Ligand SMILES: Nc1ncnc2c1ncn2[C@@H]1O[C@H](COP(=O)(O)OP(=O)(O)O)[C@@H](O)[C@H]1O
């Protein structure tokens with residue numbers, strides 16, 4: 001079976017600066033990939049290329065077999081994407097926004113109402129359904145972004161820092177949600193929280209200065225430290241790579 | 248087209264979600280009314296037509312229409328929602344057309360609210376309502392032309408003020424290009440260009456409509472002009488993605 005996400009040699013240069021450098025991986029159904037790295041490592045840029053928002057300088061990316069450059073609309077149909085910072089239209093109500101996304105995704109009538117209700121239920125937005133997005137707390141805004149990404153029950157989810165700005169209880173709920181969806185989907189989440197990797201990921205890729213420096217299971221990564229501490233492994237791997245770029 | 252209409256609908260609702268839309272419409276009506284009645288000597292002329300109204304309309308549009316289009320893309324870039332919009336299953340072309348249609352619908356609503364002028368001249372005399380209808384068609388087209396320019400400039404920046412100023416400046420060039428200041432200069436120095444400049448004048452073409460003339464070349468001109476700027480808009484949006 002073809003991989004749900006397939007990235008090969010993906011590279012992005014901004015002027016002379018290489019933000020993402022020859023990144024390759026494939027992801028199958030049932031995998032939850034933790035995309036780790038220090039700030040500025042290139043996580044967001046990689047995810048944007050996957051979602052077709054940033055044009056790669058080199059390399060290819062495909063979602064469920066649809067090349068993101070050759071067949072962008074088909075690729076986006078099977079993708080649920082949460083952009084960094086979960087941007088949403090501030091003047092729209094939660095329901096109004098989700099209905100807009102559902103319409104764009106081709107739903108109408110009863111199917112549309114059901115999709116929106118399901119997404120609201122999964123992300124626990126019932127209490128704010130008629131509020132405008134600009135009046136919501138950071139945690140609720142993030143969940144509106146998440147609801148938008150889950151709405152069409154896509155086989156592939158790419159979530160850029162899905163738990164950023166959530167309180168510990170909300171983080172727990174989002175992680176539970178991701179774990180529950182995991183068997184049916186291929187999921188990529190970026191994070192700089194190492195606990196998150198332990199909590200939800202079946203696999204972790206660490207990038208530093210745009211390059212993949214580790215690709216392993218969370219247990220495999222932890223085993224690289226004599227005391228099994230992920231933070232130590234993370235530091236040992238990413239600090240030298242970041243220094244090299246700075247030099 | 249379906250996706251473009253869904254985007255247009257959201258965008259149009261967005262205009263009316265804030266008081267800005269109402270403020271805009273009031274400014275438009277007050278400005279257009281003041282110019283027509285005072286500067287245009289609407290009553291003193293003793294003629295039942297909308298000539299003064301249509302004389303001022305393009306200039307009022309030149310100033311106000313870029314204020315409608317300035318938010319279309321600049322605001323999305325500032326808020327980061329452009330990343331959301333362009334990662335939904337829509338093409339850039341659909342997004343460009345949808346946003347343009349919303350802004351155009353807004354202009355048409357504003358223009359429709361000038362109907363009291365039409366009622367007034369019909370009470371005062373018996374105007375040629377066919378000519379008036381042509382003038383309104385011209386108004387719709389010239390607002391579309393300025394909007395298409397403004398939408399493209401809006402895609403060039405995160406800053407709505409810059410988008411506005413650029414939009415007015417570019418539209419101004421196309422508005423002035425048939426005026427003696429420009430054509431006399433070109434006639435003396437570059438006669439070939441003078442003809443071309445006249446051809447590109449959106450205001451001269453608008454004036455045919457205001458006189459009740461619907462000429463095919465003018466319709467083709469406006470369609471191509473709008474199409475060209477929407478194409479520029481799409482190219483700019485695409486370029487910003489390449490980063
Ligand atoms: N549009 C852009 N133009 C120039 N540099 C950029 C742009 N977007 C990102 N970068 C740079 O690319 C690097 C990677 O950024 P990013 O992908 O956001 O990292 P991360 O999400 O891992 O924190 C950073 O150094 C950032 O400054």
Ligand SMILES: [Mg+2]
Pocket residue numbers: 043044045084
């Ligand atoms: Mg990031």
